Amino acid sequence: MSLAHRIIPCLDTDGERVVKGVNFVNLRDAGDPADLAARYNIEGADELVVLDIAASRDHRPTFLETIRRVAAELAIPLTAGGGVATVDEGRAILRAGADKLTVNTAAIRNPELLTQLAAEFGSQAVVLAIDAKRVGDRWEAFVRGGSVATGIDAVAWARRGVDFGAGEILITSMDKDGTRSGFDCPLTAAISQAVTVPVIASGGADVPDTFLEVFREGRADAALAASIFHDRIQGLGELKKFLGEQGVSVRPTG
Amino acid sequence: MNIALVEYGAGNLPSVERALSRLGVESHRASIPGALGNCAAIILPGVGHFGALMRSLGERSLVNPLRDAVSRGVPLLGICLGLQAMFATSDEAPGDAGLSLFPQNVSALPPTDRLPHMGWNQLRRVRHSTLLEGVPQESYFYFAHSYAALDAGEAGVAFCDHSATFVAVLEQGNVFATQFHPEKSGPVGAKVLSNFVRYASGLRMDVDGLGNKR
Numbered sequence: 367m368s369l370a371h372r373i374i375p376c377l378d379t380d381g382e383r384v385v386k387g388v389n390f391v392n393l394r395d396a397g398d399p400a401d402l403a404a405r406y407n408i409e410g411a412d413e414l415v416v417l418d419i420a421a422s423r424d425h426r427p428t429f430l431e432t433i434r435r436v437a438a439e440l441a442i443p444l445t446a447g448g449g450v451a452t453v454d455e456g457r458a459i460l461r462a463g464a465d466k467l468t469v470n471t472a473a474i475r476n477p478e479l480l481t482q483l484a485a486e487f488g489s490q491a492v493v494l495a496i497d498a499k500r501v502g503d504r505w506e507a508f509v510r511g512g513s514v515a516t517g518i519d520a521v522a523w524a525r526r527g528v529d530f531g532a533g534e535i536l537i538t539s540m541d542k543d544g545t546r547s548g549f550d551c552p553l554t555a556a557i558s559q560a561v562t563v564p565v566i567a568s569g570g571a572d573v574p575d576t577f578l579e580v581f582r583e584g585r586a587d588a589a590l591a592a593s594i595f596h597d598r599i600q601g602l603g604e605l606k607k608f609l610g611e612q613g614v615s616v617r618p619t620g
Numbered sequence: 621m622n623i624a625l626v627e628y629g630a631g632n633l634p635s636v637e638r639a640l641s642r643l644g645v646e647s648h649r650a651s652i653p654g655a656l657g658n659c660a661a662i663i664l665p666g667v668g669h670f671g672a673l674m675r676s677l678g679e680r681s682l683v684n685p686l687r688d689a690v691s692r693g694v695p696l697l698g699i700c701l702g703l704q705a706m707f708a709t710s711d712e713a714p715g716d717a718g719l720s721l722f723p724q725n726v727s728a729l730p731p732t733d734r735l736p737h738m739g740w741n742q743l744r745r746v747r748h749s750t751l752l753e754g755v756p757q758e759s760y761f762y763f764a765h766s767y768a769a770l771d772a773g774e775a776g777v778a779f780c781d782h783s784a785t786f787v788a789v790l791e792q793g794n795v796f797a798t799q800f801h802p803e804k805s806g807p808v809g810a811k812v813l814s815n816f817v818r819y820a821s822g823l824r825m826d827v828d829g830l831g832n833k834r
Contacts, residue, residue: 370740490736490764617760
């Protein structure tokens with residue numbers, strides 16, 4: 367009996383539709399978020415993440431409606447975020463039906479935001495998202511969708527973010543994101559060893575072996591992926607079956 | 621069948637409402653004492669902070685009506701923080717009294733494993749459980765918490781292990797509670813909710829994979 371490693375499909379949206387692309391370039395439509403949510407709920411996802419990668423203030427009401435439509439399809443936990451900078455924006459996302467919210471750029475500018483959100487909604491609802499890229503012999507945190515370097519050490523920032531109130535870390539490897547070459551296990555392991563809260567690894571997911579590696583070598587508590595699930599390159603059921611056979615604790619599907 | 625969902629400003633009422641409506645069960649939100657007077661059952665959902673929950677119940681004058689309803693035999697289901705609120709005290713808010721349906725304290729989980737205890741875990745049953753009837757032994761349920769009741773006397777019917785052994789399902793007479801979130805636990809969570817509704821109504825229900833009534 368032990369806590370299962372979570373498999374988490376991620377829906378990157380422009381607020382309204384699921385999109386695919388890198389840094390807002392060549393965005394392609396990848397479907398309706400509620401349709402995908404319904405599919406993943408049935409197929410055995412352990413949780414769902416829905417992000418507003420455009421995060422424009424004008425589109426916020428549209429994104430909140432998307433959260434409502436996604437939440438209506440789910441009997442599993444939902445995490446949502448994108449551009450959250452205030453407690454009120456966090457509340458709006460949770461009220462729309464999310465169980466947890468992610469914070470990224472605004473938390474680097476103002477770490478107290480993590481403390482305020484945790485005081486209001488509990489640490490278990492506050493996920494610190496970090497976009498990290500290898501720079502020399504360390505990893506640096508980037509903000510604004512990975513477009514702006516901060517000079518901040520990603521591992522140190524994760525530790526500090528937990529001290530400020532984050533209840534979970536979502537670590538995305540910018541080096542691995544979109545490459546389908548496996549998760550960044552050294553980065554994930556460094557974060558995992560630095561913090562006491564659960565760690566979700568993101569970026570680089572491919573064949574089932576890549577998940578096995580990030581759970582074993584990367585010491586991740588959960589692994590997130592988008593296109594391999596959206597494009598049906600990898601089925602959730604067969605992935606979990608493989609991991610279970612390899613001795614990784616997972617929640618079986620079906 | 622009319623179920624009152626206690627509304628106190630926090631909590632994730634909509635997901636519990638949706639889970640009930642998939643079972644074909646009507647519910648209404650109860651934020652004033654009168655709303656608890658004439659219902660068939662009560663659900664106390666919860667996320668957030670023990671002290672904030674108890675203060676909020678106090679401000680809405682809901683503490684005594686809740687306790688009175690339990691005394692009258694109205695079935696009550698607490699979820700997550702709703703389970704913790706049934707106890708006398710909590711490490712999370714040492715100055716605040718709980719509903720005191722159980723005399724024990726709610727403890728901070730020791731930091732020997734990752735906290736919060738977040739994700740899907742299994743249960744160990746030690747007594748017969750009405751809520752877990754028809755639920756396969758090896759089922760996983762969704763947890764998200766850092767505090768837990770380590771002891772509930774005879775009322776503890778199923779336990780979970782993470783950092784410590786703690787009460788995952790509590791049942792005593794008409795009082796039921798789960799530390800996990802049945803409304804977030806897929807088909808087996810829907811089964812737990814339907815077992816509570818069935819206890820409260822005598823209605824037997826079967827649910828499909830999404831928790832819809834067949």
